[in-house]
Amino acid sequence: MRAGISVEKVEQVVFVSMEIHLGGLPTYAGGLGLLAGDLLQSAADLGYPMIGVTLLHDRGYVWHEVRGGEVVDHDEPYDPLDHHERLDLKLRIRLESGLLHLGVWRHVIRGRRGEVPVYLLDANVPENPPELRGLTSRVYIERNEDERVLKELALSLGALELVERLGILVKKFHVNESHAGFLAVELLKRYGRIESVKPKLVFTTHTPLPHGHEEYPYELVEKYYDVPVEIKEMSPDRLRLTLVLMKLAGYYNCVSKKFHMVHRAMFPGFEPDYITNGVHHTRWVEPRIAALYDEWLEGWREEPGRLIHIVSIPPARAEDVKLRCKRELVEYVNSRAHVNRSFEVGGFIAAARRRITGYKRVTLVLRRQELLEELGKRYDLQIIFSGTVHPRDASGREELERILDAVTTYAHVRIAFLGRRGESLEKLLAAGSDLWLHTPRPPFEACGTSWMRAALNMTPTLASRDGGVLEGVVDGHNGWLFGRNIMSPTEPYDESRDEEEFYVKLREALELYARDRRRYTLISMYAAATIGSYFNSHRALGEYIARAYSS
Structure with a gap:
């Protein structure tokens, strides 16, 4: 041109x-x-x-x-x-x-x-x-x-x-x-x-x-x-x-309902709108899961609202596809990641895939080693950390050091770190994991989207009460929530209380997976149906067209 x-x-x-x-x-x-x-x-x-x-x-x-x-x-x-x-x-x-x-x-x-x-x-x-x-x-x-x-x-x-x-x-x-x-x-x-x-x-x-x-x-x-x-x-x-x-x-917006409230408190006198973020519903689905949707959900690629019908897929089919994704993820981790021990398909995989920085608290799960080791022994817990740190982010470097320290000090929990990025890796992590960890310190997460990509791949999230998850995750139904819903950056915040409730909810998810696998599968499918059908970029763009671009 x-x-x-x-x-x-x-x-x-x-x-x-x-x-x-x-x-x-x-x-x-x-x-x-x-x-x-x-x-x-x-x-x-x-x-x-x-x-x-x-x-x-x-x-x-x-x-x-x-x-x-x-x-x-x-x-x-x-x-x-x-x-x-x-x-x-x-x-x-x-x-x-x-x-x-x-x-x-x-x-x-x-x-x-x-x-x-x-x-x-x-x-x-x-x-x-x-x-x-x-x-x-x-x-x-x-x-x-x-x-x-x-x-x-x-x-x-x-x-x-x-x-x-x-x-x-x-x-x-x-x-x-x-x-x-x-x-x-x-x-x-x-x-x-x-x-x-x-x-x-x-x-x-x-x-x-x-x-x-x-x-x-x-x-x-x-x-x-x-x-x-x-x-x-x-x-x-x-x-x-x-x-x-x-x-x-002439128009400005925040990217979730909660962030809208936090922003207004930070900037008194301003009245923004809010349009909650969404992810592209076909870009982030792992190919094997997309093939399952193609088989059962006619038209989902054109109309993401049809993902609500994921619950009509036989759970056994969903379990089979998720298992195949998990096998590939385990093979990838064992060949490419920095690990303390080889991962196994039979274990429970929790994944935290974020930009690594202090407020996102990706290492919250590591705060109480003795308790986590006990969960590792009982439930064969395996944790994948994946993300990158800006070269000048001191808080992110500290988080990364905690991850690498865990690789060398944990005996009963398998720990892996993946420092690479990319669309294919993101999809494989989302599809092959059993649980997504989304643990930012409230109220600093404006929305968050990794939990949306996980849900599209039938992986439920354990999340702190911050950002967009408050609009999409129903505790115990399509994921799990923990912690207080803090609204002000200056409000006193009890991290130890957060930790206690986090481990309670993690144990709840692990116990359900061990005791009633079919019920866990249904929660995973509910996550895909309820979150994927709404928290997508087609819906978000439609709101921008109607409220921001047409005025």
Whole structure:
């Protein structure tokens, strides 16, 4: 495609996100990027006019190798020529520090009723000085705060110039988290009035934690970008991009009902909507389970609501397919994971697959070794930890050290760590496990989606009372819940009480699996039916179309 070629003159929603999961590529860090990719895949399936804009990220995020008991971090390089189309187009972003040049790649998401192009911006072009060429290469990994500001300017201003150069008719700009907040600032500079920006701008906030609420001192930002006085009046002292977006967006939302309540308490006077996240219902189902659904649930691929009829599948068939998935997972773990002992198909497998950071508490299950060892002896408990840690996340490093320590110290519980990522691994873990562990510290989980992917594969979740699980998991019916439903980050929180109730619920699940396997299978099927049929990206996109994009 050459610059200047005409594009279809249909108004598009321009979805701008720092990370977007594209097939098997490492162009994402965690749930934010997975959700972005799923939402755009649903747009392609439903034929809704959208485009995505992100950065190239041709060195990915990070994966971990355990070598001699030590963790070695690796990047995730891929060749964009193998996966994208390079456009004959160069963007020129005028900054206070000089010109930033961006190449453009195009990746097409193909769906049942259409295609959604995703444009990936690339600073590794000869027009840029060497120190800028790596700007767009890794997800959230920068050398310093200056580079982070430049990266966000590249995404925000690059998205605006891209749509202008391609002649795209913009219905809405949808800013996915505050990383692209400079787009809103630039719209105000161009339009001159807040009232002119609001009809064009949608904003989604995904976390109550600081990493999703970008803020910078003005003296740093203005080395590269001239901030208008209206923005400084909106956000005195520092540039708080979340605050700016909340004030400039005509529509903004949180991503679960509980997070909506937490966010409103954090930002008094603001009244966001909420649209609970959902995952793509065909992308995340393991092939053998998908084949079972094909046999029994006609039309489920087109209409995820039909997953409610999973309960009509004979439980023996579900058990057989789950067992085949479990065998493959055990073989994979025994050949690829860092383990204390070989896993066995006859044991009970609990899995925790998350981005590893402190508030997600993936190691909550390890807090009481003596009790866990007793459960291991009685129920043949096996635990898989899988995830990655940002290189500068100290709390995540501590969690990872606890996992590796458990591999060397536990005698009666089999422990495994998988430091790789990928769509196929995610599906195998979700399908081959017996129980999913989702244990964030309330109220810091905005929604969470790994439990949704597990449910699609007939794996129930044991979850803390936080985020979206409060809308989907019914304790003892399609999963298990533990702990208090804390609403304020400053409210006193008794971790020991959480631990006690967690182990009570874990024992309950283990005992049911050992005593009444058929009842456990039915709970697994109820999880798939009740969660898969609603917590999917087709439903979420439909809500965005009706409430955010049509206004």
